[in-house]
Amino acid sequence: MDIRFSGASVSFGERTVLQPLTLTLTERRIGIIGLNGSGKTTFARLINGLVKPTTGSVSVNGLDTVRDEGAVLAAAGFIFQNPQHQIIMPIVHEDIAFGLKNRGLKTDEIERRVAAVLVRFGIAHLAKRRVHELSGGETQLVAISSIVVTGPGILILDEPTNQLDLRNRRLIENTIAGLDEHAIVISHDLPLIERFERVLWFHDGKLVGDGPAPETIRAYREAAEC
Amino acid sequence: MLNGLNVEGSTPLHRMSVRTKLAILLVLGVALYFFSSLFVLVPAFVLAAGIYFTTGLTVRDGLSRLKPVLFTIVILLIATAYLASIREATEAFFRLMALVLFAGAVTATTTTGDFIDEITRLLQPLDRLGLVRAADVGLAFGLVLRFVPDIFNHYQAIREAHRARGLKVRPLTILAPLIILTLKDADTIAMAIDARGFRRPRSDRNR
Numbered sequence: 001m002d003i004r005f006s007g008a009s010v011s012f013g014e015r016t017v018l019q020p021l022t023l024t025l026t027e028r029r030i031g032i033i034g035l036n037g038s039g040k041t042t043f044a045r046l047i048n049g050l051v052k053p054t055t056g057s058v059s060v061n062g063l064d065t066v067r068d069e070g071a072v073l074a075a076a077g078f079i080f081q082n083p084q085h086q087i088i089m090p091i092v093h094e095d096i097a098f099g100l101k102n103r104g105l106k107t108d109e110i111e112r113r114v115a116a117v118l119v120r121f122g123i124a125h126l127a128k129r130r131v132h133e134l135s136g137g138e139t140q141l142v143a144i145s146s147i148v149v150t151g152p153g154i155l156i157l158d159e160p161t162n163q164l165d166l167r168n169r170r171l172i173e174n175t176i177a178g179l180d181e182h183a184i185v186i187s188h189d190l191p192l193i194e195r196f197e198r199v200l201w202f203h204d205g206k207l208v209g210d211g212p213a214p215e216t217i218r219a220y221r222e223a224a225e226c
Numbered sequence: 227m228l229n230g231l232n233v234e235g236s237t238p239l240h241r242m243s244v245r246t247k248l249a250i251l252l253v254l255g256v257a258l259y260f261f262s263s264l265f266v267l268v269p270a271f272v273l274a275a276g277i278y279f280t281t282g283l284t285v286r287d288g289l290s291r292l293k294p295v296l297f298t299i300v301i302l303l304i305a306t307a308y309l310a311s312i313r314e315a316t317e318a319f320f321r322l323m324a325l326v327l328f329a330g331a332v333t334a335t336t337t338t339g340d341f342i343d344e345i346t347r348l349l350q351p352l353d354r355l356g357l358v359r360a361a362d363v364g365l366a367f368g369l370v371l372r373f374v375p376d377i378f379n380h381y382q383a384i385r386e387a388h389r390a391r392g393l394k395v396r397p398l399t400i401l402a403p404l405i406i407l408t409l410k411d412a413d414t415i416a417m418a419i420d421a422r423g424f425r426r427p428r429s430d431r432n433r
Contacts, residue, residue, distance in 0.1 A: 050417055070423065078421040085411060086418035088365075090372045094339040099422050101339075102361075128234065132375040147422070 001026055001154055001182040003047055007056030010042050018042050019206045020056060025184070031193030031213060032186040033220050034202035040186045041081075043202060044156050047184065048076035060154065077152035077181075081159045083143030084131075092134070092142050093118075093127040099150040117149040121175065137168030144175065154182045161189045190217050232337045235282040239335040244344040247332045254328055258321045267320035274327035281334040288330070295326050342368045365424065369415070380407045 003025040010018040018039045032040045045051040046058050049065035049072045058065045065072045080086045089095040093114060100110045118124040121141050126134065134142065140160060147155060160176065161169045173192050176183055187193055199216040201209030203223075209216045239247065254270075261267060279288055299322050307315035346364035353360035384403050388395045 048421065050421055073421060073423045078418075080414065080418055080421075082414070084376065085414040086422065088372060088415075088419065088422070088424075089368055090338050094337065097339065098424075101343075102422070102424050130375075131372070132379070150423070 001028075002059075002061050003154075004059045005046070005056070006058075008046060008053040008058050009055045010039075010046065010051055011054045017205050018046070021207055022056075023207070023210070025198075027197040028182050029193075029196040029198075030182075030184045031196040031199040031216075032184065032202065033188070033190070033193070033199060033217065035224065038202040039205040040202050041158055042205075043200075044158060044184060044186050045078070047154075047156055048072055048078050050078060074150065075152055076154040076156060077147035077150065079140075079143050079147055079155065079157045079160060081162055083139045086143055087131045087139065087146065090130055090132075092123070092129050092131060095131060095142060096146045096149050099146060103150065113149050117145045120148075121145050135168070136164045137171045140164065140168070140172055141175065148179075148181065152181065154184065155179060156184045156186075158186045159188065160185065161187065161192055190221070193217070233282040233334045235335065237281060237335065239277065239281060239331055242335075244336055244340050245348075247336065248344065251325075251329060251332055255325055258324060261321075262314075262317050264317065264320065267317055267324065270324040271320040271327070274324040274331070278327040278331045278334070281331050283334055291330060291333075292326065299323065299326070338368060338371050361424075365419070373411075373415075376411070377404070377408055380404055380411075 005021045005023050007020045007022055008018070009016060009020040021043075032044060034040045042051055046053060046065065047060060049058075049069045052066055060072050060075050063071045063075060078086075087095050089098050096114045096117060097110050100113060105113075114127075115124070118127055121144065123138065123141050123145065126138055126142065131139065131142065144155070144157075144160075157176065161172050164172060169189065169192075176185065176192070177195075185193055185196070193199060194213050194217060196213045199209070199211065199213045200207060201216050201220045209219050258267070258270060261270075279285065283291070299319065302322070303315045303319055306318050342364040345367055346360045349358055349360035349363055352358045381400065381404055384400050384407075385395050388399065393399070
């Protein structure tokens with residue numbers, strides 16, 4: 001993974017939500033922390049081109065997020081804060097197959113890949129279930145599966161344990177730990193990212209901390225509790 | 227009626243192509259309006275009921291799916307009986323029920339994905355002429371079916387919040403927050419659709 005921010009900033013009208021930023025991300029597990037409204041989600045959305053930089057540029061594995069939008073979307077999957085919002089089809093199996101159908105894959109290949117991902121995440125028994133009947137943890141797993149099935153090398157997860165009970169939090173934590181893909185995780189759930197290789201800390205649209213998880217989390221905790 | 231309500235099975239209707247089922251439904255819908263004799267309409271109703279209840283639906287589930295439509299039909303019947311005659315209302319009842327039951331059978335034997343695929347395929351000629359984007363229309367159908375239960379959940383949550391605050395539940399006071407919540411969701415859902423690479427890239431977005 002090679003994600004490069006070159007003077008990238010984001011403004012909405014007069015308001016700058018992310019100050020110009022230059023950095024490179026290569027680690028397998030990266031956490032993003034910060035208070036609400038600090039620019040975490042905007043930063044993450046810049047990576048897969050959901051938000052375009054107002055100034056500067058962002059590239060993912062050499063692909064520019066503006067010029068190569070389609071390829072960037074395929075390379076970096078985004079799992080939204082509320083997984084309900086990204087599940088588009090009413091049945092679990094149909095939703096996981098949705099992304100593959102859009103890529104024009106043949107039915108046999110779609111079935112093979114969907115079956116594999118259902119087994120990989122231990123949700124084969126949910127294949128025929130209606131999505132609005134799933135528990136929080138199950139919904140999150142379906143959301144992750146529906147992105148992983150398309151084969152992105154990078155996964156961006158926006159507060160994946162938000163609103164989950166302890167058991168489901170553990171389930172998602174273990175799932176993220178076991179991912180083969182690179183993962184960038186925005187989270188207020190600090191234990192979830194405490195073993196990550198690198199953590200970025202945002203405050204008021206600025207990157208104020210960047211380093212190994214223990215140090216960055218400690219500094220963030222001290223600042224937040226002041 | 228198609229909100230993920232298909233029932234697993236291998237009846238002839240399950241095996242039939244979506245296009246054939248929709249064509250039969252269309253022909254039936256038109257044909258039944260040429261008949262006003264109960265000797266035709268009652269057997270059509272019985273036949274449709276027979277098909278509907280042999281799709282694999284339990285009687286309870288089958289009846290509960292009909293409830294919302296029945297409500298509309300009853301209002302229509304009362305209006306017909308009042309404005310025309312009881313006989314015409316009876317004819318309308320059997321005609322509409324035959325159609326509803328057959329449509330329900332199509333629903334129960336068709337997955338949403340297959341239905342969307344068929345809609346998309348049927349609109350391809352218009353897509354080629356540049357009049358519509360077939361895939362978008364198919365997706366729009368899917369989204370309606372997918373998010374109806376979510377909108378209903380929002381409605382229930384707002385209603386409960388009203389009750390918890392001791393407020394009287396009035397349609398107008400519920401409608402405004404419901405619309406705001408739904409629009410907020412729609413924004414994120416649109417972004418999620420982009421993130422899943424559905425729509426063709428537009429380089430001018432968010433610029």
